[in-house]
Amino acid sequence: MILGSCACESVQYKVDGELKNFSHCHCSICRKFHGAAFATWGGVGRANLSIDKSRELLKAYSFSKNTDSIFCSRCGSPVFADYKPDQKKYI
Numbered sequence: 001m002i003l004g005s006c007a008c009e010s011v012q013y014k015v016d017g018e019l020k021n022f023s024h025c026h027c028s029i030c031r032k033f034h035g036a037a038f039a040t041w042g043g044v045g046r047a048n049l050s051i052d053k054s055r056e057l058l059k060a061y062s063f064s065k066n067t068d069s070i071f072c073s074r075c076g077s078p079v080f081a082d083y084k085p086d087q088k089k090y091i
């Protein structure tokens, strides 16, 4: 199990199981979102992710047809990216 939070710790989440499909992405969107030369990603199924605190603070920004950035509206931290090839939105 992995526990995490945004920077202000208002939003807290839990991942059951292991992250899969690790990658470093150097695309321009990832560089801008993370303010770095690349972003490191790990994948988890929707059923394995639960928002345990302050779900109502999460907002979504669609940066591509199939992907939303989910971030804390209080501190602005990106919490996860919602890849939705099936067009079902997480929030």
Ligand SMILES: [Zn+2]
Pocket: 006, 007, 008, 009, 010, 011, 072, 073, 074, 075, 076, 077
């Ligand atoms: Zn926050």
Ligand SMILES: [Zn+2]
Pocket: 025, 026, 027, 028, 029, 030, 031
């Ligand atoms: Zn990228």
